[in-house]
Amino acid sequence: MVEFGTNFLKLLTLAKINLEKYEGREQSLAKHLVLENYLEGLAVKTLMSRYTEFTFVDAFSGPWNTQDDSFSDTSPAISLRVLKKISNIVSAKKHREPKVTCIFCERDLSKIEKIYEIIDSAKLPKNFTVKVIHGEFLKSIDEIITLVPKSAFKMCFIDPTGWTGLDMKSIKPLISLPNSEVLINFMYEFVNRFINHPNEAIREGIAGLSGSMFSNLDEDQRESKIIDHYRNALSEICDYKFTPAAQILEPKVNRTLFYLVFGTNHSKGLELFRASQHRMATEYSWIRQRALDRAIEEKTKQETLFGEDEQRLIGRATYDSWVAEQKLYARAYIIQESTKPWTSSFSRVAESIMNRFALKETHVKDLVVEIYEEGFVDNTWSHGRRKKPKDDDIISYTPK
Numbered sequence: 001m002v003e004f005g006t007n008f009l010k011l012l013t014l015a016k017i018n019l020e021k022y023e024g025r026e027q028s029l030a031k032h033l034v035l036e037n038y039l040e041g042l043a044v045k046t047l048m049s050r051y052t053e054f055t056f057v058d059a060f061s062g063p064w065n066t067q068d069d070s071f072s073d074t075s076p077a078i079s080l081r082v083l084k085k086i087s088n089i090v091s092a093k094k095h096r097e098p099k100v101t102c103i104f105c106e107r108d109l110s111k112i113e114k115i116y117e118i119i120d121s122a123k124l125p126k127n128f129t130v131k132v133i134h135g136e137f138l139k140s141i142d143e144i145i146t147l148v149p150k151s152a153f154k155m156c157f158i159d160p161t162g163w164t165g166l167d168m169k170s171i172k173p174l175i176s177l178p179n180s181e182v183l184i185n186f187m188y189e190f191v192n193r194f195i196n197h198p199n200e201a202i203r204e205g206i207a208g209l210s211g212s213m214f215s216n217l218d219e220d221q222r223e224s225k226i227i228d229h230y231r232n233a234l235s236e237i238c239d240y241k242f243t244p245a246a247q248i249l250e251p252k253v254n255r256t257l258f259y260l261v262f263g264t265n266h267s268k269g270l271e272l273f274r275a276s277q278h279r280m281a282t283e284y285s286w287i288r289q290r291a292l293d294r295a296i297e298e299k300t301k302q303e304t305l306f307g308e309d310e311q312r313l314i315g316r317a318t319y320d321s322w323v324a325e326q327k328l329y330a331r332a333y334i335i336q337e338s339t340k341p342w343t344s345s346f347s348r349v350a351e352s353i354m355n356r357f358a359l360k361e362t363h364v365k366d367l368v369v370e371i372y373e374e375g376f377v378d379n380t381w382s383h384g385r386r387k388k389p390k391d392d393d394i395i396s397y398t399p400k
Ligand SMILES: C[S@@+](CC[C@H](N)C(=O)[O-])C[C@H]1O[C@@H](n2cnc3c(N)ncnc32)[C@H](O)[C@@H]1O
Pocket: 059, 060, 061, 062, 063, 064, 073, 074, 075, 076, 105, 106, 107, 108, 111, 135, 136, 137, 138, 159, 160, 161, 164, 165
């Protein structure tokens, strides 16, 4: 795969965020930021290398809760906008048009009309094929598979309103197609609430999400046990090597609403997902502060002391302490798990840490340097006059 430096990816800036459209549902903005960032990076990386076709499947398309007449705050509009932009870039750079296929599935007829409106106003070039399926996602899987070009790189976005229609064993034939990645909105709040429901059908529905009962859920680390169970199921049932997850908190309260769980078999996909998560987290951090300030204003009928500059400062500090916390968890994981000496390339260490913890590759480099300073690993990178390790450097760990 041809690699692009971060400079090239930086040129692909996000469309300006229109916060007013996400007022009161800032969590959807967080979801859309990850989707937009990831899809953009993935489409560039695949279409500028050996792939000439790209397919995006939006399994639960909506539009849903939109606050914009042009639907710019919905996944169908975002995906079409991003893919059109990337298709133009690729056509100009490679002197050939990629083949782009988008498939939107939605069960509600009134929304199907809106999807057609979105497609019309996207003014797509001829190299785009768009299919709209009116139906239940699970019942449409066979049809969707027939529409997906075999040679395309595929990304599937699964964003349901509840937990029904998401049985992992049933969605496997689609999301395990060769050269696929998947982004799933795992409705943690629902799962946590209904996991021990007295109604057996509800309990079984929840268990179907991961193909088996969520078990051993005492209160201690309940949340991490639930999400790890789901991530492991995605890895085992759908054969994904990496299944990182991004936690999305409620806008005004420190409580988890959902996780964006991602499946990929490529370390570059893992890296790109974490980079997308962090781009989202830097924005969402101050946007949550803004939402909180607005709620206080409404309650007290008084203007808060903070303007956008202060909100951004507070957001940045919150983001920085979250990163520091993730690094502490990762450090504790390395040190507690490593009771015997081990040797591994830096890239393997980075994969293992990024798969479990919300850290970017650069954070893992810093972490390795920190545990070297504490005497846990040998320094194999400064011979090359580097301050931090890179992919092929061997990391040798010795427990104390
Ligand atoms: C959370 S909304 C999707 C939001 C959209 N992905 C976005 O980000 O803008 C979920 C959508 O799935 C639709 N839906 C619910 N159950 C479905 C099913 N079993 N099959 C297909 N669509 C379904 C709902 O009508 C709703 O429009």
